[in-house]
Amino acid sequence: MNTRRQWLAAMLALTASSIASSMAFAQDNEGWPNRPVKLVVASAAGGGTDTLARLLAEQLGSVFGKPFVVENKPGANGLIASETVAAANPDGYTLLLTYAGAMVVNPALYTRAPDPLKRFEPIAQIGSFGNLMVASPKVPVHNLNELVAYARQRPGQLSYGSWGMGSGGHLTMESFLKKANLAMVHAPYKGTAAVATDVQSGLLPVGWVDVSSQIGLVKAGRLVPIAVSGSSRLPQFPNVPTMGEQGYPFPTTSWYGMFAPAGTSGALVERLNKEVVRAIATPAFRDRLTALNLPVAPALTPAQFRKVVADDTVAWQRIAQDAGVKPE
Structure with missing residues (x-):
């Protein structure tokens, strides 16, 4: 009997803790953002990733009422930017805008590359394209x-x-x-x-x-x-x-995507996804993407985008192996 009571007490404590945690996340999300949000970009100023980031930062800043500040961290095929965000506090104030190669290819190239699914929360796919x-x-x-x-x-x-x-x-x-x-x-x-x-x-x-x-x-x-x-x-x-x-088939398509550090609140990820998808759907934003020759990506949920990241990681690892490229 005592064992059962102890088990019930433990379950009630765990449930109360989960509810308190969820309420804390909700309260945090309600107040987010209360200061500028850093959008780390895996390219130099003037590149396609940077151009897209600035369009999106302008749109999100308008929606949320706080600046989204683009911070360029080029080099090492996006690894520098990825490492910066992976190590950031998962509070929604440091986000990553990067391209497929930086996120799903690097694990096949660099032993220190952050795992795209263990170290990040995929938020939204923004554009897909061929190079x-x-x-x-x-x-x-x-x-x-x-x-x-x-x-x-x-x-x-x-x-x-x-x-x-x-x-x-x-x-x-x-x-x-x-x-x-x-x-x-x-x-x-x-x-x-x-x-x-x-x-x-x-x-x-x-x-x-x-x-x-x-x-x-x-x-x-x-x-x-x-x-x-x-x-x-x-x-x-x-x-x-x-x-x-x-005569030289290479069907894999690249994409741009937004990510948060692992551990970021699921509610905040969903909120960001909703606003990114909404921004992409506006005629003005689509016109600007078209002018940049960037096809609009399908409106994916975070879970659907996570699957894209997982599938592409496997595909690019095969491509890297076939090309004779070994991780360093």
């Missing part, structure tokens, strides 16, 4: 077949740029080089703006960029688009074929 392989107008390359011919005439002499070791551009290119039986030297940069600068100048013959921040250079003819990663062509460049259409 663009571009060539310098100073080289005779307009498609993948011409790149293959050009590279074979210069074995081991050519370099290509991407926005970091282990980035989507890096692994996509290594997959292509393996299929084409080519050798080129990878030149990692801290952002796609720097890649674009060196490709248009001719310092690099080819490189990978995010479309959103480099549309102007492509349309001005200062960068020559030769292939799109992903399974479909880009709306603003309908004449640029995918890698698959040119």
Whole structure:
């Protein structure tokens, strides 16, 4: 009898503790935010991630009545930004806006990379997209077949740029080089703006960029688009074929997403998800995404986005292994 009473007392205490904890979370959430929110961005200023972050920060700041301050932490394929947020207090005042490569590829590349599901709370997927392989107008390359011919005439002499070791551009290119039986030297940069600068100048013959921040250079003819990663062509460049259409399939699509540190209140995650999804659904925001050539992502719940992160982590680990990339 005493054992049963002790068990019941323990259960009542646990229930009371859970209720008190939930009430505390609710009270905290009701008062959130009462100061500026830091939005850490895994890219340099001027890149596609940064551009999207500033659009979203403006929208969320207007909704919540407190500034969402963008803090750029580029480098190491987004690892620096991820580590910063993973170590932050899970109180909703430090959030991460990053790209798929930084979140789901890094675990296959860096032994110190934060686990995307154990160290973070996925909040919302914001945009999905394919990346663009571009060539310098100073080289005779307009498609993948011409790149293959050009590279074979210069074995081991050519370099290509991407926005970091282990980035989507890096692994996509290594997959292509393996299929084409080519050798080129990878030149990692801290952002796609720097890649674009060196490709248009001719310092690099080819490189990978995010479309959103480099549309102007492509349309001005200062960068020559030769292939799109992903399974479909880009709306603003309908004449640029995918890698698959040119005989080198690479169907994986990239995305942008918002995350909070693990342990952040589920109610707060849901609240942020609701407002991000609502922001994305407004015609004005969609128009700005379209102008950046960023397809609007489907309206996913945090649980649905968590599944995307889990599935993509497995897929990119396979891609990294196939490319011969080992974690450091």
